Amino acid sequence: MAPVAPRSGDAIFANVERVNAELFTLTYGAIVRQLLTDLEEVDEVNKQLDQMGYNIGIRLIDEFLAKSNVSRCVDFRETTDVIAKVGFKMFLGVTASVANWDADGTCCSIILEDNPLVDFVELPDNCQGLYYCNILSGVIRGALEMVSMKTEVTWIRDVLRGDDAFELQVKLLKQVPEEYPYKDDE
């Protein structure tokens, strides 16, 4: 059978079932609000959102691979490009751009101009330390871990904190080889 060509983010987005954007935004807002009530500490909420994102990411990666037909990426550059162009489009309906590569190609930024999660959000004074979209960084970390890349994802810029865009720094820590351990002592 001839290999199936990878599909574009737009094509997939047009074909999957979608929910009303406002429902999605408000649901996410309700979750964050509830976490703030339950956990009280902003730092704890950040941690919890990241963990929730991670749990989503480890499952979502398979859907991404199944529906996008992308094949193995040759390097980390291609990986981040696919996340920004296909991944974000497929699941959030927005495209992101990749910039600020470091010299050895293991660290870059994914920049989001548009972010449906924050449509109605204004951070109050007592939540200034909150990374409202921290779930997204967890999703990327979880998804990449399932395809054997250990990463660290942190927010650099956040519109809710007065910056002009959303910027996520993705840093490749370790690429775990997929080979099986053949020695008994491993």
Added chain:
Amino acid sequence: MAAIYSLYIINKSGGLIYYKDYGSSGRMDTNDSLRVASLWHSMHAISQQLSPVSGCAGIELLQADTFDLHCFQSLTGTKFFVVCEPGTQYMETLLKFVYELYTDYVLKNPFYEMEMPIRCELFDINLTQAVQKDRVAFLGR
């Protein structure tokens, strides 16, 4: 029209998480199906190492006198394989489709625990429909 005998899903560590047989030929008891799954997992891994081709992703098709075994491995390491009558067509497409069903009805089920045996009714229902002969032919178009 050729028939599908059975379908297996193995998690990335080689455990059988789903097994279903169709029709009477090639029927196996639980122990045998677990054995086939772990055997296949190891053979698949060994074949990757033995292959003269670099970057080989493992056995995709095993042809025997009485059956064909088609295998698809996702990039996350989950393997889907189907045992069918020799010469059955469109099995790669079917396996890709089963992968999609798995992402939709298993992974999105909040009560499914990763790497554990699949007990999801919606997955069963949709899978049964996909495996019906006329549907498989339809997938190939």
